[in-house]
Amino acid sequence: MSAPPKSDIHVSIEIAVPPARLFEIFVGDIDRWWRRGPEYRFFPPWEGEIRFERNGTTRLVHRDGEDPARRHVIGEVTCWQPGERLSFTFRLPNFAADQETAVDIRFTPVGEGTRLELVHTGWDSLPPDHPALHGLAGHRLMMMKAQIWARNFESLKARAGDITEND
Amino acid sequence: MTGQQTITAYLIADKAADAIDFYIKAFGAKETGARIAGPDGKIGHAELTIGGDSFYLADEFPDMGARSPKSLGGSPVMFTLQVADVDSAMKQAADAGAEVTRAAEDQFYGERSGHVLDPFGYRWALSQHIEDVPPEELKRRAAALYGET
Numbered sequence: 001m002s003a004p005p006k007s008d009i010h011v012s013i014e015i016a017v018p019p020a021r022l023f024e025i026f027v028g029d030i031d032r033w034w035r036r037g038p039e040y041r042f043f044p045p046w047e048g049e050i051r052f053e054r055n056g057t058t059r060l061v062h063r064d065g066e067d068p069a070r071r072h073v074i075g076e077v078t079c080w081q082p083g084e085r086l087s088f089t090f091r092l093p094n095f096a097a098d099q100e101t102a103v104d105i106r107f108t109p110v111g112e113g114t115r116l117e118l119v120h121t122g123w124d125s126l127p128p129d130h131p132a133l134h135g136l137a138g139h140r141l142m143m144m145k146a147q148i149w150a151r152n153f154e155s156l157k158a159r160a161g162d163i164t165e166n167d
Numbered sequence: 168m169t170g171q172q173t174i175t176a177y178l179i180a181d182k183a184a185d186a187i188d189f190y191i192k193a194f195g196a197k198e199t200g201a202r203i204a205g206p207d208g209k210i211g212h213a214e215l216t217i218g219g220d221s222f223y224l225a226d227e228f229p230d231m232g233a234r235s236p237k238s239l240g241g242s243p244v245m246f247t248l249q250v251a252d253v254d255s256a257m258k259q260a261a262d263a264g265a266e267v268t269r270a271a272e273d274q275f276y277g278e279r280s281g282h283v284l285d286p287f288g289y290r291w292a293l294s295q296h297i298e299d300v301p302p303e304e305l306k307r308r309a310a311a312l313y314g315e316t
Contacts, residue, residue, distance in 0.1 A: 150201035
């Protein structure tokens with residue numbers, strides 16, 4: 001069996017909110033916890049709205065706050081199991097039509113809370129000179145991409161804490 | 168990074184996942200930030216908090232200059248932990264697997280402290296404030312211990 005690509009990303013965090021409630025917050029409040037700025041959002045001014053849209057399929061979309069027609073489809077949901085698992089394809093605006101990566105997130109109960117575990121694969125399928133890789137590969141690429149998810153998950157943790165304080 | 172500190176220690180450990188478990192058991196640490204790992208399970212970044220102060224931790228990545236005390240042959244850095252009860256804190260650390268390198272004893276400057284070496288090569292001084300020592304008394308005790316300078 002060959003070794004998994006060195007750029008596969010694993011990010012995990014424990015959040016003191018039960019899986020079903022955390023899943024609701026994850027998908028329903030995503031625009032509030034998904035950080036703003038050029039590292040996190042997909043087109044300038046790096047704000048707009050991140051949301052899941054259902055229309056036959058379910059898509060994760062970043063759309064402009066002023067002009068909803070201006071949008072980037074981040075990916076299509078491939079697994080939607082509330083309180084357990086969420087998977088979707090993941091594309092950056094500079095991806096070609098046949099290029100995509102994949103995100104898989106598990107919600108595992110830990111005591112009264114949840115261990116959120118994300119695996120993001122597929123970065124190694126891009127050509128080495130792809131601008132999304134910033135000239136990096138292997139561990140360095142993994143760390144750069146993983147930091148973005150880590151900061152987002154820490155933001156989710158803070159947001160989930162604020163929301164459930166008032167539940 | 169969840170912490171707001173100006174300076175934060177970044178520990179490199181052989182088997183960082185085990186080190187996280189150890190610091191939780193030994194010092195009551197909490198893993199507060201998101202944990203980043205590679206496909207081989209090696210931890211690229213983790214954040215722990217003890218008593219409100221954070222530190223970071225990762226596995227060894229020698230090609231990136233991240234080497235642990237085990238491969239360097241030790242660490243010249245000592246961390247200090249201020250605790251409410253140094254004797255029970257020393258016992259908790261030892262029970263978790265730390266080696267006691269200096270038993271807790273009262274110090275002339277008003278602390279009761281002891282030292283442990285953790286299984287990952289880092290030294291920790293555990294200290295409990297037991298007495299406010301006025302400057303003149305501190306001077307007198309130091310002179311008694313070390314002689315007039």
